[in-house]
Structure formats: C-alpha cells, structure tokens
Amino acid sequence: MSTPTTGTGRTRPLVLRNRAFGTVWLGQVLTQAAVRMFQVGVSWWLVAYAVSSGRGLASGLFMAVSTLPAVTLAPVVARAIARFAHRSLLRTAAGAAGATAAALALWAGTSNLPLAAAYAATLALATCQAFFDPCLTTSVPELVDDEDIEAATGFELSTQSLASLGGALLGALIVDRAGVAGLAVGCATAYLCAAALIATARFRTAPAEGAEAAEATGEGAEARRTLRQVLADLPFVRKILVCFAAANLFTTAVFVIIPLYTRSSLQGGGGTVALLEASLGAGTLIGSFTGARVPGRPTVVGSLCLGTMAVALALPGLIAERPVIAGCLAVAGWCVGVIGVRFVALFQRLVPTSDKPAFFAVMQALLGATFPVASLLFGLLGDHLSAQTLCLIQAAGLVPAACALALLHESATTTDTEAAAADAPASGSRPMADAGGAR
Secondary structure, three states: OOOOOOHHHHHOOHHHHOHHHHHHHHHHHHHHHHHHHHHHHHHHHHHHHHOOOOHHHHHHHHHHHHHHHHHHOHHHHHHHHHHOOHHHHHHHHHHHHHHHHHHHHHHHHHOOOOHHHHHHHHHHHHHHHHHHHHHHHHHHHHOOOHHHHHHHHHHHHHHHHHHHHHHHHHHHHHHHHHHHHHHHHHHHHHHHHHHHHHHHOOOOOOOOHHHHHHHHHOOOOHHHOOHHHHHHOOHHHHHHHHHHHHHHHHHOOHHHHHHHHHHHOOOOOHHHHHHHHHHHHHHHHHHHHHHHHOOOOHHHHHHHHHHHHHHHHHHHHHOOOHHHHHHHHHHHHHHHHHHHHHHHHHHHHHOOHHHHHHHHHHHHHHHHOHHHHHHHHHHHHHOOOOHHHHHHHHHHHHHHHHHHHHHHHHOOOHHHHHHHHHHHHHHOOOOHHHHHHOO
8 A cells, every 4th residue: 555665765754655644644633633622622612701600510511521422432433443444434524523513613603602502512523533533543554554554553643642732722722812613613624624635545445354264263252352351361450550540530630620720820811721731732742752761660650650740730739820830731741641651561561462452442441431520520629619729639639549559569460471471472572570661
C-alpha cells in the first residue's frame, strides 16, 4: 500500500510517503480537534453564559455525558468494526458528526439554544467518536505496510494529543467571540472535511485467512479470554489497574474544575480557560516524549508522579493566581504523560500477546468509566464548595493511590513474571525485573 521506498525515501515521514495513511491521519486530526474543541467550548458556555445557578452540576453532567458512549458502547463498536468496511464506518461516523454539528449551528444561530440540545449534541458527537477512534486504530494495517505499523501507531497516538491540545485551546476562545453557533460551525467544518478526506483514501482489505485458520483449529480460543480470566493470571497488573482507577477518579476532575476555577477564583474569560487547557495539554505532551527517560521502576516512578500531581493540584487551592495554576497544571500534565508511557510499556511486557487486544480495550473502558463519576461528583461539589476547595480535595484523593502504588514495588508475583518471560520470545517482551528500563 505504501509507495515503494529505498534509501533516503524511507527516512521521509510516513504521512508524506504514504498518501493513504497521510489522508486518514489528517482526518483523524480534524475529528480529534473538533470533539475536544466542542467539549471545552460548551463546558465554558455552560459555566460562563448559560447557567446562573448550579453551574457545577451543569458542567459535570455535560462532561459525564460526553464520555459515556466510549464506555457503554464498547461491545457494539467492536461488532461494528468487525462487520463493516472500515473506510465506510470512518466516513459515516465523521459525516454523522458533521451533520449533528451543522444542525446545532443552525439551531443556535436562529434561536436561543436550550441546554437539552447541547447535551444531546455532545452525546451524538461522542457516540460518533466512539466508533471513529477504535476503527481508525484497527485500520492501520489496511493503510501501511507491515514494517510501518509501529511508526504509524506511534504517529497516530502522538498526534491525538496535539490535535486535542489545539481543540482545547480554541474552544473557549471561539465561544467568547462567536457563541455556540460559531463553535458548532467550526466543528461541522472539521468533521465534514474529515469525512471527505477519508472518502478519497484507498484502503486495502485486511487479511483474514490467519484469523479464520486460528478459529478453525481452536488456536484463537485464548485470544477470546475475558479480562477477568486474563487478570486472574496477572495479579500484579490487576493491583496496578485498581490503583490507577482510584487515581483517575480525582485526576479527571480537572476538566470540571478548570472552568469553575476560571470563573470564580480568577474572574477570567475564555482566554484564561484556553491558557489553562494549553498548560495541561503541553505538559502531557512533554511527559509523553520524556517519560521513557525517567529512571526507576514503573511503580516507583508512578507513585512519585502521583505524589507530585497531588502537590501540584493542591497549590492552586492555596494560591489563586493565574501563573500558579498554569504552572501547576503543566506539571500535573507532565506526570500524566510519564505515567502513561511507563505503564503502557510495562503492560506490553507483562500481558501475553494473545491477551493484549482484550486487555487494552477493556483497560481503557475500565479507566474511562471513572470519568463520568468524577464529573458528576465534582460538579455537584462545585455548587456547594469553592473551586479552590475542590483543588484540595482532588489533591488529597491522590495521596492514598500514590501510597498504594508505592507499596506494590515489592509485590510482583511469579505469575506475572512467568507470563512475561513466556511471552518474551514471541513479542520481544522482557521480564518484569527489567521493566524499569522501559523505553
């Protein structure tokens, strides 16, 4: 599928030497930027313009609704990806999102937009994105040659963060200047351009013979194991996931706290929201690129990062200054990026190859399930407590998770290590004892 390359041709970026992948990647950038722009923009609109009382609940409910489809529709999405042509599914998801945003723009531009319409729109857009993102990841082998799969996956993951950062930066600014109608027009344009780009890309049919052969011989039975069965053999990994699920209940609350803090503690506008979102996003990006260079075992690094996040998130609760919270969010974002890099690498080594698809899919659903809970909880609290108090609660909640993770560094069982060692010849994984040197 890729253009044949030799010598210096292979050194060119993948998006330039593979037109199909470059086209689909650009579509991904547009959809990721649009969905993040919509979430940040509408969340700020609710707090600053639409709601006079109960701002916390309104914002928290909105963020909860925007994350529900990815968690609740996981089985439906998996079946759709397996049944339909991937290009058609991607094009349909982007096109449906574009039509939804265009209808919202028309409604907001001609009359006062009711809150129910904003919630319904974010539910529809999040549903489209819930189909789009995993389908795109699954489609990578249909767009690039085998030797480019790792590069394509890495490029896709890194640019997701960049696109989300750009969307977050624009969302509140557009609402301040053009309202929800202007925000929806921008999102509709991005989604429809993405659908048009994907329609022009050439996908090749993914080979299914291997999967069918494995099914016929029973070799695919292990791959169909449930997450409970997988984690039963990996008690160390299971404990890590519990720690991070507990930590996520407090870290993800930052998306509700930022607009409330901007409004009540800083008396700022959309520009301040953009600054804070950009600080968090930039810190996460830097952490993603530098996390592999942080020395130490993953559990030690993870516990230190959670502790650092607790301090960084507590400071704005004590000092309500724009530079303070911007710097603290950058530090917190860096910690998130480092944790993501180190622990995904650790799981790649500990989880057997045949179990990885089920493990990583359900891991995302498990960790993502805390987001709606955190959004509603902190949204409700935000109507009764100050935003600075929410920062202190958020920081305090991370301390037990950091301590629990620190205690795990001596707790790796032989089952985990043996699973990784058995998997090493096939996947290049290394035993857990060497996981501290994760790239």
